Amino acid sequence: MFRFQSRQQQRLDDGGQINRLAPINFTFDGKKFIGFEGDTLASALLANGVRLVGRSFKYHRPRGIYSAGIEEPNALVALRSGDRHEPNTRATAIELFPGLEAKSQNRWPNLLLDYLQINNLLSPFLSAGFYYKTFMGLPGWHFYEYFIRKAAGMGDGTKFKDPDKYDKKHVHCDILIVGGGPTGISAAVTAGRAGARVILVDNHPKLGGQLNGERYFLDKKPAHHWVEKCVEELDGLENVTIATRTSAFGYYDSDVVNAIESVSDHLPEPLDYQCRQRLWQIRAKKVILATGATERPIVFSNNDRPGVMLASAARRYVNQYAVKPGKKAVIFTNNDDGYKTAFDLVRSGVEVVAVVDSRKNIPEHFEKELNEKDIEVIASSVVIDTYGYFGLNSVKIGTLSHDGKTIESNSYIVSADLLAVSGGWSPNVHLYCHSGGKPVYNDSIEAFVPGELSQNGHSAGASRGSFSLTDCLQEGHNIANTMAKALNLEVAEQIIPETDENTIVPIEALWRVPGKGKKFVDMQDDVTESDITLAHREGYVSVEHLKRYTTLGMGTDQGKTSNLNGQAIMAQEKSEPIEKIGTTTFRPPYTPIALGPLAGRDIGLSYKHTRRSAMHNWHKQNGAIFVEAGQWLRPQYYLNEMEQPSKENMDKAISREVQTVRTSVGLVDVSTLGKIDIQGKDSAEFLNRVYTNGWTKLPIGKARYGIMLREDGLVFDDGTTSRLDECHYFMTTTTSNAAAVLSHMEYYLHVQWPELDVKVTSVTEQWAAMALAGPKSRNVLSKLLPTIDVDNESFPFMGVREVDIEGVPARIFRISFSGELSYEINVPADFGELIWQRILEVGQAYSIRPYGTEAMGIMRIEKGHVAGPELDGRMTAADLGLQKLLSTKKDFIGSKMMDREGLKDKNRPRLVGLVPVDKKSRVKSGAILVKDPTLAPPVPKLGHVSSSAYLSPTLGHPISLGFVSGDIIETTKKIWAVSPLHKESHELEITDPVFYDKKSERLHD
Amino acid sequence: MTEVNTSKNSLRRRSGLAHVINYGQFGNITLSGPSLFICERHPLTILQLDTNKSKTLTDLSNLLNVEFPHTTNTCKGNDERRILWLGPNRWLIVEPEHGCLQTLIKNEFNSSEVFLTDLSHGRSTVRLRGRKARDILMKGSGVDWHLNSFVTDNCAHTKLFDLAATVDCRDIDVFDIYIARGFAEDFWEILQDAAAEFGYQVD
Structure with a gap:
């Protein structure tokens, strides 16, 4: 134990909440150190005497550890290496773990040398907005930008894929308590005892909050006794969930609070099956914001040197981590907090040279202890300046004039390696503001506090400006009590423990110390007092403009220690009260969070779910190359056993499949088509209103093709609907519009026509569907159904049969997409693969072959059938050549709007066939049709190519479908297709859209 | 069918x-x-059932020996047969596939009273x-x-x-x-x- 201790020269011999029996090795900039379990990286570095940990953002000034929490503006380090490398992490919030690797950042070649510290000398030229003023007007901004960003910046990220998993959790509760300090614990005990479902979240590894960093006594025992007792009680309550290492980062509408749980950030790497972080989405009936407060500094010259830190941080280091942050300290304060730091430092063996208090009157209750500890108090005084490049070695103290605007001439320098600064405390109102609340300024504590309630989130304790421990404990209890009553719960009493704290003497605001020098307001972004005064002089009157011009509060710390000082300085410059200046907008996240937990497991292939047909596995095992069709995976084509995927083999496969269907028989999986079951006595009337053509006379056992219009008169979708029974229909839709059509119909049934007795249900997943197509398809079907007559008279075109295929019920529709004799066979999905295989077995005698979407697409283009690319939401029925389907004897959806002048224009684009003049060029779908590709822009668009068959094995050359303006069709036979992105242009001949079997004899025979 | x-x-x-x-x-x-x-x-046999006739529902309950849940987002049933509330006047009946549930119901009720949609394979x-x-x-x-x-x-x-x-x-x-x-x-x-x-x- 002593051996470990001896290498940590700043470690106290006893005390703290660290485990001295658990030493932990870690490195910083490659140098090996040892800390203890319970340390943060910052406390372990301080224990080892490391003061310089980074370089500042813009001026590359040496920086040390400034705080002891998530508000840290300076000590940003790169953590871990390789694929787990993470830049810009706060050393003050990183729990030490074995093998931790940390590196300083924003320096080159190393932390001590850093060539870019020359920026500090150039600082007079690098004031707020310097690059706008200097470079924006000059040519080559993008050239300069690279170097500027390189010189001023944060750490570099990794380009490797994140190896860790992230998870999500959705929880509900009666009362969510954010913050596990005295207020939060007190509230949790009261709410838990009342029986409320409570979730208590805290970003630290253990509860206690500020109590962990102080030497408070509760009921005459150290405060941690009370914390432990409460935690034990809460652990025993089934209705209470405690989530430590969980940081609430955003408060959203409907009292939803999001938090990130650091599941394994405190470990070298996640354990097997463990995620790194988990997003909690918490839906609460009531929220208690016990988020505490953040100490703020005072702005004075060279207030950023390593060795200058917040007074409360210095206290926490000695009390919680048993680390002396310095050997000789000066305290600079404008409130009582500095005295607590002085006392705790002396108790820990740190020499306190003086407490410099800007107030005239020293709190009397401190006098006795000050005398006992022989601490000098210098009243009405301030720290004017500091000295020491890589670490503080002395401070300059002077007397403040009565008006606070100047320094008397009696200043002097004292040596010190630690300057603990307290400028007062700012309640953490961030989550309150996320919820929609507007903070108001409270003069008595010189800070913004929550104003009116926005949602059901109540602030309590330090987060609403109540800084005494007694007040925090009482408020936590009171608010939980009130909420429990509102939830109709029986409230149990809680005896608030007695505290040993002194009465607080009000703060006297001191935002900045007069004098020259570089006085940092926002240390993370290197924003100085002079930047703010410059912004004021240049006319930036809004605090939001000030923020964007100077970057005040725009760092990863979001100005937790700097915003109020900056706003106060602006107020002073404008001679206006701070409340009139106001705050900038607080936005989530409260602390920086990784993107991983927001995505959770919705990454990679899980980003978008995949839908598979019942025959998917067969396709996979039989050479299918898949293509995405919406969420579905469909076979695009099938390679033979010896074929490797290549463009050539793809062409061969597609040709093979088309020729098989045209000459013999093929089988294609069409399960993806939308299928809707329609029942009810008004079904025919409903279809009559939804489709443009007539449906009342469709006989049972017959199918009919139809199109639907949208309300605006443009074509929505097409498909066939079959009558299975008197009041029972089966509708098919296009694959892509399946959900939209169902939703469209449900809307009309529920909202517009509730009087119709019709039920619609999606049965897309219930039925596996396959189209048996080709001149030999009837032969295959007759073998499959030996007892059923399937000749042309018994089973005509558009006929429907409900049959039994070897014990499996099936619906067979004689409809065709390919233009061949074809039967669409639907069987219950669990039998899909088996029936598919059975058909292929039976079809072997006819050299049956499965075919994919490419062959299917080519054949429908050959036949001039419209599909998704043509039904693009911009076409009328007439544009598609389907005007015959528009009934004039009835109303239907879209009928009122379809006759608008613009939709009846003769010059509207109409469906045409397109053939390359050279009979070999492959025209891209989406190509624009123009009169002449050599014309100078703007070139009038005459139409576009909607679908292309790069090869038509049937015709022997490529073909396309497209739309060409009506007037052009009348006058022109040739047109050019251009695809500027691909630098392609091809001359095309305009033809009839039906290339194959114009009389449709093949599908009728 | x-x-x-x-x-x-x-x-x-x-x-x-x-x-x-x-x-x-x-x-x-x-x-x-x-x-x-x-x-x-x-x-499993999974049937969606639509009806807005309370008498029919009572008769169906007697036929199936399971009450139909009327409260939003509730189910009723036993180890074998479950009836889930799907929406107003709409339920899902689930049971292991061993008989002809659809036929059983269709034999007792005409298609204007009860609308059945088989979703067993879906x-x-x-x-x-x-x-x-x-x-x-x-x-x-x-x-x-x-x-x-x-x-x-x-x-x-x-x-x-x-x-x-x-x-x-x-x-x-x-x-x-x-x-x-x-x-x-x-x-x-x-x-x-x-x-x-x-x-x-x-x-």
């Missing part, structure tokens, strides 16, 4: 998960064994059981799955891991999850991934 003629049929239904299920114990199995048990329920059903079952549901859906809130005979229609799902709480820590068949493989994969940290057994 979609019920299988079992007397003639020698074919067995093949579930949407048939190709992906591996039986055994997986993930973070500790000395106390798996915290989760996952199995597919198959083959849904994949996964049973989740064990002390971590609720934690899995919490990972994937915003419903309040707390044991005091989502109790036995409650059902939820939600998005589970971004997939439309119906969840029936069969017992304190037993849940039947109904997913569209086409997404079953995806769901199974996600479920296993989510369950790995708890250690699970596929039965």
Whole structure:
């Protein structure tokens, strides 16, 4: 134990909440150190005497550890290496773990040398907005930008894929308590005892909050006794969930609070099956914001040197981590907090040279202890300046004039390696503001506090400006009590423990110390007092403009220690009260969070779910190359056993499949088509209103093709609907519009026509569907159904049969997409693969072959059938050549709007066939049709190519479908297709859209 | 019409998960064994029933020996047969496939009273059981799955891991999850991934 201790020269011999029996090795900039379990990286570095940990953002000034929490503006380090490398992490919030690797950042070649510290000398030229003023007007901004960003910046990220998993959790509760300090614990005990479902979240590894960093006594025992007792009680309550290492980062509408749980950030790497972080989405009936407060500094010259830190941080280091942050300290304060730091430092063996208090009157209750500890108090005084490049070695103290605007001439320098600064405390109102609340300024504590309630989130304790421990404990209890009553719960009493704290003497605001020098307001972004005064002089009157011009509060710390000082300085410059200046907008996240937990497991292939047909596995095992069709995976084509995927083999496969269907028989999986079951006595009337053509006379056992219009008169979708029974229909839709059509119909049934007795249900997943197509398809079907007559008279075109295929019920529709004799066979999905295989077995005698979407697409283009690319939401029925389907004897959806002048224009684009003049060029779908590709822009668009068959094995050359303006069709036979992105242009001949079997004899025979 | 003629049929239904299920114990199995048990329920008869006639419902209850739930997001039933509330005047009847449920109902009621839609093949059903079952549901859906809130005979229609799902709480820590068949493989994969940290057994 002593051996470990001896290498940590700043470690106290006893005390703290660290485990001295658990030493932990870690490195910083490659140098090996040892800390203890319970340390943060910052406390372990301080224990080892490391003061310089980074370089500042813009001026590359040496920086040390400034705080002891998530508000840290300076000590940003790169953590871990390789694929787990993470830049810009706060050393003050990183729990030490074995093998931790940390590196300083924003320096080159190393932390001590850093060539870019020359920026500090150039600082007079690098004031707020310097690059706008200097470079924006000059040519080559993008050239300069690279170097500027390189010189001023944060750490570099990794380009490797994140190896860790992230998870999500959705929880509900009666009362969510954010913050596990005295207020939060007190509230949790009261709410838990009342029986409320409570979730208590805290970003630290253990509860206690500020109590962990102080030497408070509760009921005459150290405060941690009370914390432990409460935690034990809460652990025993089934209705209470405690989530430590969980940081609430955003408060959203409907009292939803999001938090990130650091599941394994405190470990070298996640354990097997463990995620790194988990997003909690918490839906609460009531929220208690016990988020505490953040100490703020005072702005004075060279207030950023390593060795200058917040007074409360210095206290926490000695009390919680048993680390002396310095050997000789000066305290600079404008409130009582500095005295607590002085006392705790002396108790820990740190020499306190003086407490410099800007107030005239020293709190009397401190006098006795000050005398006992022989601490000098210098009243009405301030720290004017500091000295020491890589670490503080002395401070300059002077007397403040009565008006606070100047320094008397009696200043002097004292040596010190630690300057603990307290400028007062700012309640953490961030989550309150996320919820929609507007903070108001409270003069008595010189800070913004929550104003009116926005949602059901109540602030309590330090987060609403109540800084005494007694007040925090009482408020936590009171608010939980009130909420429990509102939830109709029986409230149990809680005896608030007695505290040993002194009465607080009000703060006297001191935002900045007069004098020259570089006085940092926002240390993370290197924003100085002079930047703010410059912004004021240049006319930036809004605090939001000030923020964007100077970057005040725009760092990863979001100005937790700097915003109020900056706003106060602006107020002073404008001679206006701070409340009139106001705050900038607080936005989530409260602390920086990784993107991983927001995505959770919705990454990679899980980003978008995949839908598979019942025959998917067969396709996979039989050479299918898949293509995405919406969420579905469909076979695009099938390679033979010896074929490797290549463009050539793809062409061969597609040709093979088309020729098989045209000459013999093929089988294609069409399960993806939308299928809707329609029942009810008004079904025919409903279809009559939804489709443009007539449906009342469709006989049972017959199918009919139809199109639907949208309300605006443009074509929505097409498909066939079959009558299975008197009041029972089966509708098919296009694959892509399946959900939209169902939703469209449900809307009309529920909202517009509730009087119709019709039920619609999606049965897309219930039925596996396959189209048996080709001149030999009837032969295959007759073998499959030996007892059923399937000749042309018994089973005509558009006929429907409900049959039994070897014990499996099936619906067979004689409809065709390919233009061949074809039967669409639907069987219950669990039998899909088996029936598919059975058909292929039976079809072997006819050299049956499965075919994919490419062959299917080519054949429908050959036949001039419209599909998704043509039904693009911009076409009328007439544009598609389907005007015959528009009934004039009835109303239907879209009928009122379809006759608008613009939709009846003769010059509207109409469906045409397109053939390359050279009979070999492959025209891209989406190509624009123009009169002449050599014309100078703007070139009038005459139409576009909607679908292309790069090869038509049937015709022997490529073909396309497209739309060409009506007037052009009348006058022109040739047109050019251009695809500027691909630098392609091809001359095309305009033809009839039906290339194959114009009389449709093949599908009728 | 979609019920299988079992007397003639020698074919067995093949579930949407048939190709992906591996039986055994997986993930973070500790000395106390798996915290989760996952199995597919198959083959099931799943019928959607629509009717707005209260007398018909009473008669149906008598026929099926199960009351129809009228409260939003609740179920009724027994170990064999479950009836889930799906929406106003709409229910889902689920039972292991052993008889001709659709025929049974159709024989007793005419098609103007009761509308039946067979969804037996359109849904994949996964049973989740064990002390971590609720934690899995919490990972994937915003419903309040707390044991005091989502109790036995409650059902939820939600998005589970971004997939439309119906969840029936069969017992304190037993849940039947109904997913569209086409997404079953995806769901199974996600479920296993989510369950790995708890250690699970596929039965």
